[in-house]
Amino acid sequence: MTDFADWLAICNVKADYCYLLDTKQWDAWAQLFTPDCIFDTTESGGTRVEGAAQMAGFVRESLAGAKTTHHVHQPQMTFDGPDAAVVIWAMQDRVIKDSFDLLGTGHYHERYVRTAKGWRIAFQRLTRLIVDMRPGAAAGDAPAQDDAGEPSLRG
Numbered sequence: 153m154t155d156f157a158d159w160l161a162i163c164n165v166k167a168d169y170c171y172l173l174d175t176k177q178w179d180a181w182a183q184l185f186t187p188d189c190i191f192d193t194t195e196s197g198g199t200r201v202e203g204a205a206q207m208a209g210f211v212r213e214s215l216a217g218a219k220t221t222h223h224v225h226q227p228q229m230t231f232d233g234p235d236a237a238v239v240i241w242a243m244q245d246r247v248i249k250d251s252f253d254l255l256g257t258g259h260y261h262e263r264y265v266r267t268a269k270g271w272r273i274a275f276q277r278l279t280r281l282i283v284d285m286r287p288g289a290a291a292g293d294a295p296a297q298d299d300a301g302e303p304s305l306r307g
Contacts, residue, residue, distance in 0.1 A: 165184055168184055182204050189202070260278055
């Protein structure tokens with residue numbers, strides 16, 4: 153039987169994931185993954201990367217100079233024995249970089265394993281349901297407006 157402490161520990165790993173990613177603490181962020189993790193964003197227009205060090209380097213380079221926010225909600229968690237779990241997280245992210253401003257929603261599909269250092273992400277696949285891509289402020293565009301011509305809350 154799964155202990156609530158395991159459920160909470162996995163939720164805390166994902167909370168750390170969002171915080172460390174958005175604050176660009178790359179070394180600490182990379183420690184949330186197993187050394188042989190698989191990071192797959194092909195379904196959302198990205199790529200597939202294997203290995204925690206390679207994945208952290210790829211994401212660090214991709215987000216260089218970007219402002220980001222990542223939010224996850226509603227974990228659907230299933231345990232495969234005492235040391236493995238599959239989790240689907242509803243997600244929303246915003247990435248502002250150079251000439252674009254992306255607001256997206258979708259899901260993280262992940263596999264967690266218990267290691268000597270605690271729960272770690274062994275597999276992550278990102279799928280997107282909505283991607284709202286707009287020119288960013290760096291492009292010199294006026295602030296975004298809603299359909300009525302009013303300034304958008306998005307800035």
